[in-house]
Amino acid sequence: MSSIESVQQEIIEEFALFEDWMQRYEHMIDLGKSLPLIAEEYKTEDNIIKGCQSKVWIHAELKEKSLYFTADSDAIITKGIIAILIRVFSNQPPQAIIEANTDFIDQIGLKEHLSPTRANGLVAMIKQIKMYAVAYQTQLN
Amino acid sequence: MLDVKKIRADFPILSRKVNGQDLVYFDNAATSQTPKQVIDVIVDYYSRLNANIHRGVHKLSQEATDAYEQARKTIQKHFNAAHAHEIIFTSGTTEGINLVASGYATLLKKGDELIVSALEHHSNIVPWQMLCEKTGATLKVIPMTPEGILEMDVYENLLGPQTKLVFVNHVSNALGTVNPIEQIISMAHDYGARVLIDGAQACPHIKPDVQKLGVDFYVTSAHKLCGPTGVGMLYGKEEALNELPPYQGGGEMIATVSFEKTTYADLPHKFEAGTPNIAGGIAFGAALDYMNGIGFDSIAQYESELLEYATNKLKQIDGLKIFGEATEKTAVLSFNVAGLHPYDIGSILDQMGIAVRTGHHCAQPIMDYYKIPGTVRASFSFYNTFEEIDRLVEGVHKAVSMLQ
Secondary structure: OOOHHHHHHHHHHHHHOOOOHHHHHHHHHHHHHOOOEOOHHHOOHHHEOOOOOOOEEEEEEEEOOEEEEEEEEOOHHHHHHHHHHHHHHOOEOHHHHHHOOOOHHHHOOOHHHHOHHHOOOHHHHHHHHHHHHHHHHHHHO | OOOHHHHHOOOHHHHOEEOOEEOEEOEOOOOOOOOHHHHHHHHHHHHHHOOOOOOOOOHHHHHHHHHHHHHHHHHHHHHOOOOHHHEEEEOOHHHHHHHHHHHHOOOOOOOOEEEEEOOOOHHHOHHHHHHHHHHOOEEEEEOEOOOOOEOHHHHHHHOOOOEEEEEEEOEOOOOOEEOOHHHHHHHHHHOOOEEEEEOOOOOOOOOOOHHHHOOOEEEEEHHHOOOOOOOEEEEEOHHHHHHOOOOOOOOOOEEEEOOOOEEEOOOOHHHOOOOOOHHHHHHHHHHHHHHHHHOHHHHHHHHHHHHHHHHHHHHOOOOEEEEOOOOOEOOEEEEEEOOOOHHHHHHHHHHOOEEOEEEOOOOHHHHHHHOOOOEEEEEOOOOOOHHHHHHHHHHHHHHHHHHO
């Protein structure tokens, strides 16, 4: 298992290879297609993350003291963003997720997606992932 | 014929770059850009005139008051109101609607009915729902056809002696439909109901004549028509405004105050508590002067050419569907491409320097009607060009090829 920092570093290096926004977006769209999809039973109205123009569902499961995430969205770029988050946070202990910072998003040229005006809920997604981590950490304690 | 090149030179923002490319601004229905003639008025106000208005004996206060009241007269003339005191300055369309809705809380009773249209922005739905909760009145809805046109025969059946208020937008923000407000107003008046028209989307394109319309209340925002944000107006017929109690208490809106009894000021001050957005009000007047200088007939003519050009070009894209196909519509194009989310298309257009709006446009009932999460909305103004529309079309093509 790689640490959150090393996965983030990997993603930064990957995105550094792209020369323009089109390559970056095409990569995100590809990542979106590889997203580990959430089981239909968890795709409920209650599980929709608020603050997104597109619908986003995230589900977490604890296995062997690590959290695993699955997700889905009806917008493909949003799916790409969640795929990146899941790559960073899945298969990690809840405490590490709670403590992780997310500065890498700036460094891969997706800063605009952090702006609240984008209403894509990237901030809300990170919050949801951290909430899951807090909830499961409490179980582990 | 408009000299668009010359007009564009009036708007400093139109020459900026976005994501490394020339900005194409097609989010005019959300807010319009500001010409230097209006920006200069704001700068001049704070550089030369700034003072609190109406109560000062000193020169600055008098000059600021004169400029503010002159703006009210400019607005009165633009909308052809009978009296300047029928123009109430507000913070925008939303406040205008809330002011009237809040006044009606004292005038309605259980069993009264209000009529709204299916085409409304949330700001012309929610204040009335709150009013219904307070008073026990009921809200009825005029439905729309798939083309986005109101079903007037249903409206006729909804009307009755129990109808107290009808509120409809002049133009739909999500679809661009121009509603037959003259007919809507006169039918409501046959039953003695008052009518409020939300003109936020109409005023950038159409010059309404409130006396000819016979409308009781007409509200709009300055920032949709080349003015600043945070200021708007409520026109109300004198008798209709006099029926309403004051909206907010405070300075400016009183005649006399004692702890036993306060008497209220006359129109328009009764509804203008506190220090208003003085610079904004003056700039609102300047924005109307600017647009009238260009001429609303020329604006409407040019924008309809832009709309027709864009509609024909976009329609050729495989799987693209336009929402809002009324024959009477303003320069708004709401669309989706089959299988693609509007958010994805909007994000890619943004990367290309093209500003559109995506989402439900604060009109969720319309999106529910079409069973869609939202649309991409490109809205045009008289300072936009055919070349910019070509860039939009090219951008949508690129988005489709990247996303499919």
